[in-house]
Amino acid sequence: MRRFNIPHKFKLITIIELYAQWIREGKLKVNSDWNKDIGAKFTIQDPCNIARKSGSNKIVDELRFVIKTVVGEENFIDTVPNRENNYCCGGGGGALQAGFPDERRAYGRIKFNQIKATGANYVIAPCHNCHAQIEDIGHHYGGNYHVVHLWTIICLAMGVLAESERTYLGPDLAKVGL
């Protein structure tokens, strides 16, 4: 909209900012009790669109606040580097459909190694490009992590995640709260 100067009356925000706001307001009643004994470890992918391209770290900081609330601070392992300085997943800008899979995976190797170094079993990737690419490089390079949506973990923590909504969870969390 900025590029083409399209006038608009509505405000555009991300659901991540709303998750954070709802947690602070007490509307989203969620905590990390479910993960106290399990201790599943989570890391993060900072999508370029909400990190670098948003002009500040505001959204990715909110993202960390939400994740820490939901999985427990001790179960969150950040990547190095992170936030606006994080590496690209290698799948954006149309790369997933551009027809150069070898090159795409070669760039993705940096992301794969970075995730591997965290030792986390779960990667929260709140972007479809990142999500698909990180799954693909996980299979390609033999990673044993799972890529999940934040909404899956929030619902798991609140005890409302149905069996049919657990496609992306690993065996350690597949039965939690059922």
Added chain:
Amino acid sequence: MDPRKLIRMLNLGMDDQIRKSEWKWVCSMCQRCVLACPMKINIPALILNLRASVPRKKRPKGILGSCDQHIRTGSAMGAQKDDFTFTVEDVAEEIKEDHPGFEDMNVTIDRVGAQMVLNQNSREPVTEPEEMGPLWKILHMVGADWTYPTVMWGGENYCMFLADFEGWRYIMEEFVHHVDNNLKSPLVVNTE
């Protein structure tokens, strides 16, 4: 190939080699090079213009197809408004019937005056509809007043990746017009 080489080639006037290189389709335009560049050169903008310099029909089929589908149907996955509506209603019905506590969950499409319009990637309704449920449950539990749009409802925009500026602009204008003038919602929310 990397962004520094691209800039060096430009400095050396190697325009032909740059135009021939397919690297413009490999670069993800993530802007990390801009963050690292001491002069903050907008390399992704160069990439976008390089993409635009290729005749439209000769651009990568995958991206081209998604852009064309979006213009034609409102989503890059090529799902029409009716398919989208049917899937959303079907999944919502199942949750209301089978998931305790969500019997009165409100899932609406094109509801005028909703506080927020949800901009969701078309991958979910088309390839993994069960992934929409958890998001709706959260919205239900916080009491959010929301709806889905049916015009240009796919949250993605492959015309942008294709460097089809007309298509990109058309998608945006149609979406903005629908939200501002038909739905009159003050907030558009991008999902994960």
